[in-house]
Amino acid sequence: MKSITFQVRRIRLLALFLGSLLVLTPQLGAAQTFDTKAPFAILMDYDSGTVLLDKNADEPMAPASMAKLMTVEYIFHEIKEGRLSLDDEFVISEHAWRKGGASSGGSTMFAKLGSRVRLEDLLRGIIIQSGNDAAMAVAEGIAGSEIAFSDLLNKRALEIGMKNSTFRDATGLPDPDMRVTARDLAILARQIISEYPELYKIFAEPEFTWNNITQRNRNPLLREGIGADGLKTGHTQESGYGLVGSAVANTQRLIVVVNGLKTSRERANEARKLLEWGFRSFRQVTAFQAGETVAEASVFGGDKGHVELKAKGPVRILVARASDEPLKARVVYQGPLEAPVQADMRVGSLKVWQGDRLIQETPLYTAEAVGRGTLHQRAFDALGELLLGWL
Numbered sequence: 001m002k003s004i005t006f007q008v009r010r011i012r013l014l015a016l017f018l019g020s021l022l023v024l025t026p027q028l029g030a031a032q033t034f035d036t037k038a039p040f041a042i043l044m045d046y047d048s049g050t051v052l053l054d055k056n057a058d059e060p061m062a063p064a065s066m067a068k069l070m071t072v073e074y075i076f077h078e079i080k081e082g083r084l085s086l087d088d089e090f091v092i093s094e095h096a097w098r099k100g101g102a103s104s105g106g107s108t109m110f111a112k113l114g115s116r117v118r119l120e121d122l123l124r125g126i127i128i129q130s131g132n133d134a135a136m137a138v139a140e141g142i143a144g145s146e147i148a149f150s151d152l153l154n155k156r157a158l159e160i161g162m163k164n165s166t167f168r169d170a171t172g173l174p175d176p177d178m179r180v181t182a183r184d185l186a187i188l189a190r191q192i193i194s195e196y197p198e199l200y201k202i203f204a205e206p207e208f209t210w211n212n213i214t215q216r217n218r219n220p221l222l223r224e225g226i227g228a229d230g231l232k233t234g235h236t237q238e239s240g241y242g243l244v245g246s247a248v249a250n251t252q253r254l255i256v257v258v259n260g261l262k263t264s265r266e267r268a269n270e271a272r273k274l275l276e277w278g279f280r281s282f283r284q285v286t287a288f289q290a291g292e293t294v295a296e297a298s299v300f301g302g303d304k305g306h307v308e309l310k311a312k313g314p315v316r317i318l319v320a321r322a323s324d325e326p327l328k329a330r331v332v333y334q335g336p337l338e339a340p341v342q343a344d345m346r347v348g349s350l351k352v353w354q355g356d357r358l359i360q361e362t363p364l365y366t367a368e369a370v371g372r373g374t375l376h377q378r379a380f381d382a383l384g385e386l387l388l389g390w391l
Contacts, residue, residue, distance in 0.1 A: 034277045038270050039240075039260035042182040043278050046190060046246065046253035048360050050318040051183075052278050058164060060179035061259050064234030065107065065130045066244050067172030067180065069188050070153050070165075072126060075119070075138060076196040077156065086120035090141035092133060100132030100171065107218075109134040110211040121210065123199075128208040129215045130233070132171045139170035146170050157184070160191045174236050182257040185244050189231050189255045193246060203230030220268035221245045226275055233267070234259070241267035249279045281321060287329075287350075288315040294350055295331040299370050302339030308367040309333070309348060315362050317352060328353050331364065341370040 034053060042057040044050065051057070078084040097113040100106065109131030111117055117125075117137065125134030139149035146169045153167040165180040172178070193200055207216045221228035221243070228247040235241045242259030256274045261267045288294055290313045296306040309331065317327070333348025345366045352360040 034274065034281075036258065036270050036274060037261060037266060038258035040182045040242075041258045041270070041274065042186050042256070043274050044186045044190070044255045045278075045282070045284075045318040046193065046255055047284065047316045048318050048362070049190070050360050052254075052282060052318070053274065054183075057183040057186075057257075058181050060164065060181060061242075062174065062236060062239035063165075063172050063178065063180040063185070063259075064236040064239040064242055065172045066185060066232050066234035066242055066259070067167060067178065068126050068130065068135055068170070068234075069185065069192065069232050069244060070157060070162075070167055071135050071138065071149075071170045072123065073160070073188060073192050074153055074156050075123065076192065076199050078142075079119075079199070080196065084119060084142075086118065086123075088119045089116040090119065090122060090137045091116055092137050093140055096133045096136035096140065099173075100134075100136045104132065106132050106173070108132055110213045111137065112211060124202060124205070124208040125210060127202050127232070128205055128217045129210070130218050132173065135170040157188075161187050172234055172236075174238055182259060185257045186255050189244050189246060189257070192231070193253070193255075200230065203232075204228075219243070219245065220264070221247065221271060221275075224268070224272050226272060228275075233264075235264070243267050243271045245271050245275070247275050247279075252279065252284055254278045282318050283321055284316045285319050286314055287317050290314045293367065294364055295348075297333050297347055297366070298336035299341055300336040300338050301372060302337075302341065302370040303372065304370050307337065307341055307370050309364040310367045311350065311362050311364055315350060317360060327359075333364070337366075337370075339370050339372045341366055343367070343369040 036055060039056060040059060040061050041055040042051060043053040045052060092111045092113055092115050094113060101108050102110055107130035109125030109129050111133050122134040122138055125131035136146060139146045143149035143152055149170055150167045157165055162184040165184040166178060168175040168178040205217060207214055218233045226247050227249050228245055230246045231244045233243045240260040241264050245256045247254060254275055256271050258267060258270050261270060291310060293308045293310060295309045297309055299305055299307055329350060329352045331348060331350050337347060343366055346363050347366055348364045350362040350364055351358060
């Protein structure tokens with residue numbers, strides 16, 4: 001049976017949704033009038049993934065210590081899967097001590113040569129202090145070497161949707177082959193926040209002390225009073241000053257990435273201004289509540305002819321506060337689905353456009369299982385497909 005793509009706009013809830021959007025008349029594209037000094041920048045709504053501002057967001061750039069976010073995500077994932085524990089200990093090798101310690105001149109945790117350090121402390125060394133020694137120690141402990149660890153990072157990056165980034169070490173120290181994009185860093189930040197909420201809290205801790213040396217969290221947004229709770233800064237001569245940040249205001253979370261700025265103060269100012277502009281210029285509209293049916297998909301040969309489709313949680317659309325052009329939305333899936341159909345199976349998406357620009361795509365899942373129908377039902381469905389093409 002050949003699959004075709006349907007664009008579904010036939011259920012009452014979706015019709016109401018479209019009607020509400022016509023009243024609100026949001027226009028995201030025209031609202032992107034904010035300018036930033038950052039050569040690379042992106043501002044993303046966390047809930048919907050909507051991009052509010054994009055400046056060279058898909059151009060490759062040197063990540064500096066922002067690359068440590070990939071190292072952190074890999075560690076968080078291994079902890080979640082049960083392959084690592086916060087109580088695991090890693091040895092500070094001579095390589096990590098010399099290349100990432102105090103004598104290297106870079107950011108460091110000041111871990112002692114040959115010491116064994118708990119993973120929980122190493123994570124704080126990486127996240128709060130941007131310790132190169134801490135990142136190297138974990139990389140060597142997991143994979144034997146940084147280059148072997150970078151292979152794991154690149155594989156993991158593809159798994160979470162980072163399509164245009166290449167990692168060569170665990171730290172972000174200069175390497176001509178290591179490049180990321182601002183969009184990929186925003187995707188990475190969104191992944192960390194959504195998948196590891198308890199571990200993510202480390203990013204908001206103001207300071208960390210190790211080896212009797214207290215270092216303040218390097219993220220300047222935490223001290224700007226804008227609701228920031230993460231994530232990571234970076235700086236090398238090649239990359240300039242960069243930052244991946246996130247902040248919450250009135251339950252709305254935004255993610256910002258800037259890079260290539262000239263000073264640390266400029267970095268903090270531009271990131272803060274972007275977040276403030278985003279909170280000021282956009283607001284969320286809930287199109288569907290959690291558990292609410294978004295559409296129905298046709299089922300071939302099942303004991304039911306249709307199955308309800310739902311999103312994971314509420315569907316929120318980010319709309320500009322002032323605009324004169326409506327949005328349009330469609331549910332798209334490959335179908336009809338062929339029975340048996342499993343519950344909670346991703347089968348389509350709710351797509352939202354502003355003009356010709358796709359601004360949001362929300363995955364949709366089957367709300368229940370559909371078993372195989374009787375011989376009579378399957379024959380009837382086959383006849384329907386033959387005569388009507390299931391349109």
